[in-house]
Amino acid sequence: MESINAKYVSQKISKSRWRPVSHSSLQQADIFATGSWDNEDNKISFWSIGSHGSSGVEDGFEGDPQLLCEHKHDGDVLDLQFLDQDRIVTASSTGAVTIFRHHQNSQTISVSQQWARAHRYPSDNAPCTGVVCSSPEIVTVGEDGRIIVFRADQEGVIRVIDNADSSTIHAVTYLRTTEILTVNSIGQLKLWDLRQQSNSPSQILSLSGDRVPLHCVDRHPNQQHIVATGGQDGMLCVWDVRQGSTPFSLMEAHSAEMWEVHFHPTNPDHLFTCSEDGSLLHWETSSQSDIPSFLQGGRNSSMTSRSAMAPAGGNQSLINAWLSGDSSKGRLETTHMLPSQTLSVNSLDVLGQCLVCGTDGEAIFVNRQVPV
């Protein structure tokens, strides 16, 4: 817990994302971008936690984020993703989708491209709520229930799925290179195949109980059919999109809306969630069988006892593990990552051993020694 740095930044942070590091170099994460919301003048900012220690901060803590540059942003930043090393895409509450370019030499930011009213109602703006990219393709979703596909460096839109959803689509993620997953405010997980020309989803999954709105979704980095979602009631659901239409397991995670869920990109036995109730949880599985325990089905209430068993390699095929049916041996360990209750934690991102999160308390927390 001592390795957490808090920095107060005078703006409510809605999104924070690490800049991707190339897999070849063993670099640690060092630059992240944040977006603000609810200000009169919102901005996107780039920060560095400089392990190069050149910024000469004697008084500040080592690893205290230093502001590199910032740029005005029209409307709340509702989502933010890195397109590549220099460019980010933001989703705005005005319905605009913008690509910003970060010029590293001069530490400035410029608008590279913008689609101003990508999401809209006939007579009003509709906030764009989610963006995901796989360079050069960008997919966005919004409160107007549209899914739009763009291509960076191309003026117009590539494809629009109008009325993809009758309710607000809260988040989107790639399942495979041509398939995306969206979650909406009536608790449905929809799979879309972008190769098809039809405007309806190829699959719809939903909870069998109340239609609780889902706010976030993330896919397991290695097993592409495993997906985790978080919703308004703070429940963490894990789904297997090949099997059935209901979630595989449900866990009570938070006491309020869960805003983001992330599998650790290189060590997927670890999962992170953050919520409106001000907590950030680190879920770690240490199960005797090879499958993570939250994939073993059934309902777990929050934290269970610690386990002394080390997490297994996890390469065994999940189908086999599931069929072997041994679901009682799993242990799930959950830890709070923030020192004390804060206002809502709106966003988190994890890369390697570094975790960054932003809160409504106008603070950014950086942890450089996440135990993964």
Place this chain on the structure above:
Amino acid sequence: MEEVDVEPAVTNIPAASSGTHLGFAWGPGDILVYETLYKASGKCRYQRIHTLLPSVRDPATSMRTKNPTCMEELQQVAVSTKVAEVAMQYGNQVSILLAIELIWNLCEVLFIDAAPAGSLLLHLLDWVRLHKADVDEKAREVLQSESPAEHRDYWDVVVSYVLQGRLEEARQMLVKQATLQPAARKMYKQMDTLLSKMPFYNPGGTQTLTEFDVKWRHWHEEVDRCLQDNSFASNKHLELICKILVGDEDTLLEHKDLLSTWYHFLVTRLLFCHPTVKPTELHYYAQSCLTMFLDSRSVPEPLDSILLAAFEFDIHQVIKDCSIALNNWWFVAHLTDLLDHCKLLQSHNLHFGSNLREFLLLEYASGLFTHHSLWQLAVDYFDHCPEFGRVYLELQIERVPLDTERKALKVLRICEQRQMSEQVRSICKIMAMRALRNNRLGSALSWSIRAKDAAFATLISERFLQDYCARGTFSDLDLIDNLGPAMLLSDRLTFLGKYREFHKLYGEKRFREASKLLLSLMTAKIAPRSFWMTLLTDALPLLEQKEVIFSADQTHELMFCLEELMSSLNTTTAGTDRPMQDEDIEVTKVELLRLALARNLAMAIVKEGTVEA
């Protein structure tokens, strides 16, 4: 003299750009204009201070630890910014923050720590040292130079140390001078001894105040003797220090530039004249020091009167003066709250209901609510106002502008956590209406589910049904097909779900189940009467099937429904003018239905009566 009606002269206030908030206070012949804290750059402090209230245990230290960071940021910005006006703005902000911290710390010392005589002076010394950091800077500069003892600021530093009672450091500095002047070694040694022997009260020790007083008087006499003996006459600097040690007012006043403030003068004077000062005596000395320090030309600033009121232990005056001088409620609200928690404020019952602390907090929080992003903080403040907090919150929370769904969700969460169901309903209704206006029926339904608003759910279902009647197909099938338990929220919604189910069954050619469902919709009175005609018309193809689908009983029930419908229609529409075409269509429909029903009945009776061979 007649008064001439002229336009008042416009005075431009330098360093104030448009959009900033200015506060002012009238002084005799002057007006103090300053930037107030209602600005984005000072906002960081609101966030951190607001955690003060829950943690009453030691809020003062938390304020002290959190404030410096913000101050540093402001100072950094002030230094780094290139535009002069902006620099001045930030500089002004910094000075206001510094003033606030000064007042706050003094209040802590006087009201909260409530030190008795003896330790009081020690605390005051700490207070002054905390707020006079330039001595250390100068000292660093001098020490880092090649020959510190010959630096032009050297003696200033030594004297400043003595004025602040930092005798150890003064001695260390003097050593450097002493090595340079071996001839005067004896004199320096004497001074060193004097400085080292000055008694300081030790609150934790066994020495009583009287013993300390006696000791101190002895030392004071010794210093006086040195002065009378002209021991330091040859060195004017050492002579000066000796005079300070003896507490000579004129000497102290000669060094106004080093003291820079009257309260520093006060504390120094107390240190060298009355170290056992009692809290009750403080204000005599304070008043006289203030008068002595300020010459006849300069007038006391608002800060001075606030500090004076503090020295007089007049808490209410302090609060009053702060409220006037600072144009927002932030500082006053927190100070009052702190004092209230320490039970130092007698609760004045104000006419508007609650006590002073709550009043100030409510004022402050209401102000916060109007800020576009600080409303979340204000909620916490309202939570801590036991009498009126909830009412204020209920009124204010509905006025938060809801631009995005995410913001609405956060506001709703706040309301739900406090069981403010009225507000939940009204906010959900606003969002649902907006969604409906933009034709987002799914969103609208999701909001009415959250508010458990059956009436709205009915409205939405009506919209769906109207759409169906108009176009013949359902829109937003993904929603209707997957209603789940939400269907039970309203009757109309249930009907919608079941009706859609009927269509699905029909599409899958499961006619028997479809027909049963259709019948139950009518007999269980789930379907609205207005829709019965449509349902009966839907039954027509089922009746016309080769295979008998409706049993005899079921057909009887259908007939009954038809008759019921007809009779109600006849009574209601008797006398209304309807276009001839409509009537014809209706009549034809009814006739077709009657025919189909009759035929079906016949076939059903036959089928049921037949004995299987």
